[in-house]
Amino acid sequence: MKAAQFEHHEPTTVDEAVGLLDSLDEPTILAGGQSLVPMMRFRLARPSTIVDLNSIDALDYLREEDGHLRIGALCRHVDVLESDTIADRYGAFADAAPLIADPQIRNRGTVVGSVAQSDPKGDWGTVVLAHDGEVIAQGPDGERSIPAEEFFLLPYDNALEESELATEIRVPVPDENEGSAYEKLKRKVGDYAMVGAAARLRVDNGTIADAGLALTAVDITNTRVAAAEEALEGETPTPERFKEAGEIAADHSNPETDEHGSADYKRNMVRVLSQRALSNALERAGGT
Amino acid sequence: MPAEKAITITVNGTERELSVEPRKLLVHAIREDLDLTGTHIGCDTGNCGACTVVKDGEAIKSCLQFAVQADGSEVTTVEGMADLPDAGEDLHPIQEGFKEEHGLQCGFCTPGMIMTGKALLDRNPAPTDEEIREGISGNLCRCTGYHNIVDAIQYASAELGDAEAATDGGRPRDPGGEAE
Numbered sequence: 001m002k003a004a005q006f007e008h009h010e011p012t013t014v015d016e017a018v019g020l021l022d023s024l025d026e027p028t029i030l031a032g033g034q035s036l037v038p039m040m041r042f043r044l045a046r047p048s049t050i051v052d053l054n055s056i057d058a059l060d061y062l063r064e065e066d067g068h069l070r071i072g073a074l075c076r077h078v079d080v081l082e083s084d085t086i087a088d089r090y091g092a093f094a095d096a097a098p099l100i101a102d103p104q105i106r107n108r109g110t111v112v113g114s115v116a117q118s119d120p121k122g123d124w125g126t127v128v129l130a131h132d133g134e135v136i137a138q139g140p141d142g143e144r145s146i147p148a149e150e151f152f153l154l155p156y157d158n159a160l161e162e163s164e165l166a167t168e169i170r171v172p173v174p175d176e177n178e179g180s181a182y183e184k185l186k187r188k189v190g191d192y193a194m195v196g197a198a199a200r201l202r203v204d205n206g207t208i209a210d211a212g213l214a215l216t217a218v219d220i221t222n223t224r225v226a227a228a229e230e231a232l233e234g235e236t237p238t239p240e241r242f243k244e245a246g247e248i249a250a251d252h253s254n255p256e257t258d259e260h261g262s263a264d265y266k267r268n269m270v271r272v273l274s275q276r277a278l279s280n281a282l283e284r285a286g287g288t
Numbered sequence: 289m290p291a292e293k294a295i296t297i298t299v300n301g302t303e304r305e306l307s308v309e310p311r312k313l314l315v316h317a318i319r320e321d322l323d324l325t326g327t328h329i330g331c332d333t334g335n336c337g338a339c340t341v342v343k344d345g346e347a348i349k350s351c352l353q354f355a356v357q358a359d360g361s362e363v364t365t366v367e368g369m370a371d372l373p374d375a376g377e378d379l380h381p382i383q384e385g386f387k388e389e390h391g392l393q394c395g396f397c398t399p400g401m402i403m404t405g406k407a408l409l410d411r412n413p414a415p416t417d418e419e420i421r422e423g424i425s426g427n428l429c430r431c432t433g434y435h436n437i438v439d440a441i442q443y444a445s446a447e448l449g450d451a452e453a454a455t456d457g458g459r460p461r462d463p464g465g466e467a468e
Contacts, residue, residue, distance in 0.1 A: 001332075008293065008310035008356050037352045038334050041313070050310070054357060078346075102426025104337060104404065107346040108353070189425040190335060 003040035007049045014138055017051055022140045022163040024049045031113035034105045064173055071169040077106035091284045092180035092198045096123045099184045116166045118158045121192035125222035127182055129214035130198035133171035139164040152221035178202040179284025183273040193217045194260045195269040199277035203287040208232045218253035218270055225249045237282050246275040295359035300368025308355045315339040317355035326366040326399050337427030340400035341365050347407035366399035381447035391440030393431035400427050405441045
């Protein structure tokens with residue numbers, strides 16, 4: 001099937017893009033297009049106007065600046081996969097990148113687009129949640145920051161306004177004694193996660209000073225498990241603690257039975273993957 | 289009704305001017321407007337990789353992009369492989385690899401496999417079998433079981449490495465590749 005007719009706009013600056021979003025009738029933003037294009041050709045999406053970001057060169061970046069890792073709206077999955085900065089310090093990002101879709105799709109799909117798509121089965125939202133990240137949005141009234149925790153509202157729905165453009169994902173640069181990891185269960189290459197878990201730990205003098213734990217595909221959005229984080233903070237990082245945190249995460253998850261597995265099975269996988277992600281994060285934090 | 293857009297794409301070294309509806313997929317422009325039907329449409333969903341072409345040096349699925357997004361870009365399709373500088377008299381070493389190693393049965397996935405293989409070898413001229421398997425993980429083959437496809441790409445890697453070594457005056461590598 002062909003996509004329905006649409007008007008194609010190609011702004012070259014963020015201001016121009018925001019101007020278009022503000023003035024056009026129900027515009028849809030196209031970044032990597034690896035989800036949107038098939039949705040359009042099956043007419044699950046029928047936008048009448050497309051604002052295509054691909055000519056805004058200023059959005060193509062991944063860099064550390066002012067204490068944050070900043071990922072621009074045209075940073076592709078492959079850029080994360082091949083980044084030395086990511087490989088050195090951002091374990092959960094490095095774990096997730098090669099598990100997303102397949103090589104051709106990683107050449108085009110974007111991190112920010114995936115977060116803005118807000119599919120609860122998407123991996124990046126979970127990683128950004130565990131890293132205490134934020135989404136930077138540009139609108140007609142200027143820029144604002146939306147904490148990842150307040151960003152995801154429903155499947156495919158988020159806190160962005162119609163005329164706002166998500167220009168950047170920002171996460172704090174981790175301390176030396178901080179590590180993160182991502183674990184993903186899927187049947188085969190190209191699949192979305194059946195279950196995913198991202199963990200981040202900062203360990204000060206043998207005590208967990210800060211913890212992040214978030215889950216993929218087991219609720220209506222990517223979700224952070226605050227109860228498990230609280231149970232970890234102030235404690236010694238031991239397998240017993242991680243086991244307990246995994247159980248809390250499993251209790252707080254709401255998976256659905258589908259063709260890939262029962263809700264019980266997925267809840268059990270939440271427990272297992274959370275523990276694994278936590279032990280890998282600890283190792284990277286230097287605490288083994 | 290949105291107007292058609294005039295776009296220019298350099299396809300296999302030749303600049304082509306097209307007028308397309310914004311909704312036209314790149315794969316349809318390649319097959320229908322440029323009559324290059326070597327690029328296949330297998331699944332219509334972005335899964336199978338049969339429509340893979342190399343755009344500005346990267347393997348992409350041409351069913352997951354609109355043609356208007358390729359304006360100003362350079363695209364190589366399977367038809368252009370034999371004319372590349374590193375091609376032999378009749379075929380490119382990757383094509384030859386598929387022939388020599390029996391890398392196809394029905395051949396439907398082959399154009400996509402060849403283009404993915406090309407982008408892979410451009411980035412990583414001497415991949416391990418494991419890296420090839422990962423590299424072609426976005427391309428589905430329903431008959432060979434992939435083993436011979438990996439061998440075909442290894443064959444090309446060795447051939448291209450030999451050619452490079454010959455021009456460098458260096459020693460040719462063992463063309464047999466790694467056994468599994």
